[in-house]
Amino acid sequence: MASLTDQRLRMSLSALALFCLSMFLTxxxxxxxxxxxxxxxxxxxxxxPAQSLNRWLQGGVSGVWQEYFAxxxxxxxxxxxxxxxxxLEQTNTQLLEMRHEVMQLRDLxxxxxxxxxxxxxxxxxxxxxxxxxxxxSLDRGSNHGIQVGMAVVARNGxxxxxxxxxxxxxxxxxxxxxxxxxxxxxQSSRARGTVLGAGGMECVWQFVLREDPVEVGDRLITSGLDxxxxxxxxxxxxxxxxxxxxxxxxxxxVTPTVDFSLIDYVLVITSNQPLGTSAIRPLSKGGNSNAMExxxxxxxxxxx
Amino acid sequence: MKGLxxxxxxxxxxxxxxxxxxxxxxxMILPVWAVPNFILISVVFLAFRLPTARGALIAFALGLLxxxxxxxxxxxxxxAFVAVFGLLAALSQRLFVQAPVTLACTIFGASVLSSLIFxxxxxxxxxxxxxxLLGLFGQAIVTAIVSPLVIAGLNRLVKPDRxxxxxxxxxxxxx
Numbered sequence: 001m002a003s004l005t006d007q008r009l010r011m012s013l014s015a016l017a018l019f020c021l022s023m024f025l026t027x028x029x030x031x032x033x034x035x036x037x038x039x040x041x042x043x044x045x046x047x048x049p050a051q052s053l054n055r056w057l058q059g060g061v062s063g064v065w066q067e068y069f070a071x072x073x074x075x076x077x078x079x080x081x082x083x084x085x086x087x088l089e090q091t092n093t094q095l096l097e098m099r100h101e102v103m104q105l106r107d108l109x110x111x112x113x114x115x116x117x118x119x120x121x122x123x124x125x126x127x128x129x130x131x132x133x134x135x136x137s138l139d140r141g142s143n144h145g146i147q148v149g150m151a152v153v154a155r156n157g158x159x160x161x162x163x164x165x166x167x168x169x170x171x172x173x174x175x176x177x178x179x180x181x182x183x184x185x186x187q188s189s190r191a192r193g194t195v196l197g198a199g200g201m202e203c204v205w206q207f208v209l210r211e212d213p214v215e216v217g218d219r220l221i222t223s224g225l226d227x228x229x230x231x232x233x234x235x236x237x238x239x240x241x242x243x244x245x246x247x248x249x250x251x252x253x254v255t256p257t258v259d260f261s262l263i264d265y266v267l268v269i270t271s272n273q274p275l276g277t278s279a280i281r282p283l284s285k286g287g288n289s290n291a292m293e294x295x296x297x298x299x300x301x302x303x304x
Numbered sequence: 305m306k307g308l309x310x311x312x313x314x315x316x317x318x319x320x321x322x323x324x325x326x327x328x329x330x331x332m333i334l335p336v337w338a339v340p341n342f343i344l345i346s347v348v349f350l351a352f353r354l355p356t357a358r359g360a361l362i363a364f365a366l367g368l369l370x371x372x373x374x375x376x377x378x379x380x381x382x383x384a385f386v387a388v389f390g391l392l393a394a395l396s397q398r399l400f401v402q403a404p405v406t407l408a409c410t411i412f413g414a415s416v417l418s419s420l421i422f423x424x425x426x427x428x429x430x431x432x433x434x435x436x437l438l439g440l441f442g443q444a445i446v447t448a449i450v451s452p453l454v455i456a457g458l459n460r461l462v463k464p465d466r467x468x469x470x471x472x473x474x475x476x477x478x479x
Binding site for chain 1: 320322323324326327328329331332333335336337341343355356357359360361363364367369370371372373374375376377378379380381382383386387389390393394422425426428429430431432436439440443
């Protein structure tokens with residue numbers, strides 16, 4: 001019986017010691033997230049082949065479904081698409097003409113065009129194993145020119161930034177994670193603030209001055225001032241504006257343009273190097289972005 | 305000792321498979337709240353099958369594996385799992401978890417408790433949105449529902465009569 005009591009005591013003491021160790025590790029990695037990022041690379045590399053295989057198998061299954069079974073209403077859809085195609089072809093002709101004109105004007109003004117070769121396409125092979133962190137895993141890593149802090153975009157908008165890189169895989173912190181921050185402006189009114197992740201599928205746009213004109217449905221794009229994300233990438237659409245309270249700023253909810261549960265492929269922008277050595281800053285409550293700090297500093301200066 | 309080593313290897317292999325399921329296979333077809341937390345189930349399994357210092361160390365390692373795969377903070381999951389393990393291991397002689405319903409209730413409680421401990425540990429460093437809290441509640445329910453099946457699978461994988469330290473100590477204790 002004494003042995004059983006001893007065993008329990010040993011277990012309790014060990015659990016207590018390990019719990020204290022966990023608290024210490026949490027505090028340490030909050031100060032220096034690169035420790036956790038380097039560990040993640042090892043797990044990512046180990047799981048990558050299985051994740052890629054799973055992605056390939058799921059792609060095959062959904063392909064069979066879409067090509068053979070989901071053919072209901074295809075004829076109606078075909079008629080609709082043909083009519084849309086006719087309109088788009090007409091628009092395309094006009095746009096080609098305009099493009100030609102713009103290119104000629106660019107040549108005249110000697111404006112440099114964006115280099116399309118500085119984007120690395122990557123496939124999403126996994127998500128975070130818990131609900132606490134909003135991140136995705138990609139099947140491209142440092143072997144393909146990807147580095148920590150690079151911006152990641154999808155077909156229809158901003159996805160996030162690279163937070164850990166292995167030789168063949170990388171991990172991307174989504175803009176919906178509370179630790180993410182993006183400097184954003186309203187496309188029409190140019191009102192400026194910081195987009196922070198709210199967990200789940202939403203973002204909040206903070207530090208927007210009360211007098212700035214913002215309406216539901218306004219399109220939010222990156223300002224490029226945070227030094228991480230290039231200018232002009234769609235972030236989301238204003239979902240609600242809370243003007244209650246008497247503070248200096250308003251609380252605004254933003255729905256991202258990208259549906260993170262449906263993305264298959266993304267582009268990693270390798271040309272836009274981040275400011276400083278590590279884009280992932282020490283964690284602090286309410287976001288870790290240099291965008292937020294930069295935005296606030298600028299506002300304070302403007303108020304003075 | 306050889307039995308214990310095999311036991312640890314089996315649990316860690318299961319944990320890797322669980323991370324793969326949670327991060328890729330199930331996560332691609334189910335919403336995030338509907339993906340069960342298999343690692344937590346294995347921690348509860350450990351608390352009843354190996355309520356020793358070694359069990360606590362394995363629970364810590366399982367939590368750390370989740371932390372490492374998340375690439376943000378090392379420790380919160382490990383701490384939460386060790387606390388849940390410690391509590392359940394201390395109560396393991398008093399709790400009857402042979403019936404699927406009581407097992408599911410225990411797993412649900414463990415899931416909620418580990419989430420609360422995680423939030424307390426990361427309170428200073430990470431803000432948690434309301435969406436995440438709802439998701440966690442949903443995940444706790446789904447985890448509780450699938451737990452009897454997973455525990456049955458783990459019981460088949462790790463036979464109870466193996467010499468894994470806990471059983472031998474219990475035998476000595478009974479003598």
